[in-house]
Amino acid sequence: MRFFNTEGPVRADDHYTLPPLSRWDLDEILALIDQKKYSLLHAPRQTGKTSCLLALMEHLNREGRYRAVYANLEGAQAWRERIADAMATIVTDVANSAQVWLGDDERPSHAREVLATTPPGSALNVFLGQWCQQTSQPLVLLLDEVDALIGDTLLSLLRQLRAGYPQRPTAFPQTVILCGVRDLRDYRIHASSEREAITGGSAFNIKAESLRLGDFSAAETRVLLLEHTAETGQVFTPEALDRVWELTQGQPWLVNALAYRACFKLPAGRDRAKPITVALIDQAKEAMILERVTHLDQLAHKLREPRVRRVIEPMLAGTALGDVPDDDIQYLLDLGLLRQIGGSGLVVANPIYREVLPRMLAFTPQASLPQISPTWLDADGRLNPDALLAAFLAFWRRHGQPLLGSAPYHEIAPHLVLMAFLHRVVNGGGALKREYAIGMGRMDLCLRYGAVTLGLELKVWHDHEADPLVEGLVQLDGYLAGLGLDTGWLVIFDRRSDQPPIAERTACHTATSPQGRAIAVIRA
Template sequence: MRFFNTEGPNCLADHYTLPPLARWDLDEVLALIDRKKYFLLHAPRQTGKTTCLLALMEHLNREGRYRALYVNIEAAQAARERVEAGIGAVVQAIANSAGWRLGDAGADALAREVLQGPSALVGLEAFLTRWCAQSPQPLVLLLDEVDALVGDTLISLLRQLRAGYPQRPAAFPQTVILCGVRDLRDYRIHASSEAAPITGGSAFNIKAKSLRLGDFDAAEVTALLREHTAETGQAFTSEALERVWMLTQGQPWLVNALAYRVCFEMPEGRDRARPVTAALIDQAKEYLIVNRVTHLDQLADKLREERVRRVIEPMLAGTALETVPEDERQYLVDLGLLRRDGAGGLVVANPIYREVLPRALASGPQDSLPQIAPTWLNADASLNPDRLLDAFLTFWRQHGQPLLKSAPYHEIAPHLVLMAFLHRVINGGGTLEREYAIGSGRMDLCLRYGAVTLGLELKVWREGAVDPLAAGLKQLDGYLAGLGLDTGWLIVFDRRAGQPPIAERTVSAEAISPQGRRICVVRA
């Protein structure tokens, strides 16, 4: 029985798979190859790049006009800036792959001869020149994980490909496709003696084009999930299909992970007589987020990078990006953390990532929280919003100041501490949904616990700005209207200098919004 794949490239015999070559413009790719172009394929991790490259290799070899070879050169990353070792690893990876995939036994002997000779530092150029001269057809070389290399090793690889380029196709590859997460302009090439990165373009100005492998569209998500239905008879309800699309926005790994969790791990989903419902998809989503599965953990780890912080921190705070360089913004798009919406603005790529990012950032404050008795629960274990407010005010007055230091992003430290507190509240019994966007000036939270839904808006009163109360009440009206609620909380964090201690200035009062809603205003 086939299944939804979440590890490595797809195998058609084992995994539900959309036709890989249909995910990019095959006519354009073949035209670039026919014209002897060198180009890039890039996309975020676990979106299907390797599966597409392997399918292209098989397609070209089946046609017989070219000799195509896929090679993963990630092993060369361990060499860092030891050029001879790094280039040697690349050459050996090509030779190994040629022996395995093409049955070319002579490639390994040629690699050893080149790497043991005086030209080892330029061994890639020397190896490809001699190997291609012996090839019965022009060679198409598909190099994967190229941007895993750094420093002088990466510079050397790019420049050796450029040096051999004029000899194609008789004594160098007809086409080289470089594949990785990032576009060439985003390659970070750091030399040990330099603080600033060198961009990759200057070392590889023979690039004809950069192709980006996109996420699934809604129809492709449905088509993939229905492969399971066709094979097992287990249906996805229309609501479940819509929910998978909404939560993932077509990110391939997330689509497969949600479906695998439901259909192959959850007892309710393993019963093929029962349809997959939206409720089961929601349960799977919570599991993936709470357990920080590998893919999501890798994304969360990127939050430690300074250039990522410079974009994500103002986004969570709802402020403008101001002077963040374009290449840093594009870096987050290439990583798949962000995408450009229809109007061209930056937004978090999908609702699951939107949950993962602040949850990961709040993990430090959450681990630092003291023991808190669940005084916000009624005798029947239902949530009491009034008691929750009292518990939060007590918590914030006693622990808010020291916990701010545990937050990794200073500008949104109050947001992260509040979310850490709310995670304790919902632990095992509810959900916390977040909405935030560049330039919105706020973060919105929706806490759901049993029959209770609570809408909150977070605002910051910054130095030199006016009191955000009026704007917050108006904005909260819109958010609560979308939730169908008549009441909510507006929390204003005062970050101006010279304010009294948090314990003294934290108060709450009731206000009426412009549309007549009763709002609890907390000034903290």
């Protein structure tokens, strides 16, 4: 029985799959190959790049005009900037791939001969040149995980390919496609003999195109999910189909992971006589986040990078990006963390990532929380909003100051500590949803627990700014109206200098919003 794939390239006999080449403009790719052009394919991790390269290789070899070889260069990463070892690994891996994919049994011994007689800085160039002169068909080389290489090793690879470029196709590959997460301009190479970074673009200025593999469309997402129905008879409700698209926005790994967990891991989903419902999809999503599955854990690791922080921190805070380098923004787009709506505003790529980012950042504060008794629950297990407010005020006065230091992003440290507290609340059976956007000056939270829904707005009061109370009440009115609520919390974190300690300045009073709602204003 086939299943939804979440590890490695797809295999049509094992996995539900969309035809990989249908996700590219195949005519464009073939035209670039016919024109002897070198290109780059980039896309976020686990979006299907390797599957597409393998499918392209099979297509070209089946047609017979070219000899195409796919090779993964990740094995050379372990050598870092030890060029001799790294280039030996690259040449050997390409030769072994030719033996596997083309049945070219001479290539491994040819590689050994070249490596024994040629300096590392030209070994790949010589190997490819001699190989192309020995074959009657032009060679197409598909090199995967190129951006796993660093420093002088990456520089040597790019420059050897550039050096051989004029000899194509009789004495060098007709086409080379380099594949990685990032676009070539973002390959930052710090050569050991040079202090300044060399960009990949300057080391490989023969690149004709940067091709980007996109996410699934809504229609493609539906087609993939219905492969399961065709194979097993188990249906997705229309609402569940819509929910998968809504949560993932077509990110291929997320689509497959949600569906796999709902259909093959959750006990209710394994009963093929029962439909896959919205509730199962939501349960699968929550389990993935709580388990910090590998793909999501990789995102959490990226959040620690300074260039990621420079963009994500103001986004979560709702402030303007300011003087953020264009390259930093493009880096996050290439990673698939962000997307642009209509080519303009930046948003987090999908609702799952939107939930994961602040939750991952709040992980350390949450792990640092002391034991807190759930005094916010009534005897029958219902959430009591007034008791929750009292519990938070007591928690913040006692633990807020020391916990701020455990948050990885200083600008939104209070937000992360508050969310850590609220996660402790909802872990008993609720949900916490976050809304944030560049330039809005706030973060909105919606806590749901049983029949109770609580809307919160978080704002920060900085030096040389007016009290955000009035603006916050107006903004909270709009948020609560969308939730259909008559009450809510406005939390104002006072980050001005020379303020009394948190325990002394934390207070709460009730205010009436412009639209007549009773708002608990918390000054923390």
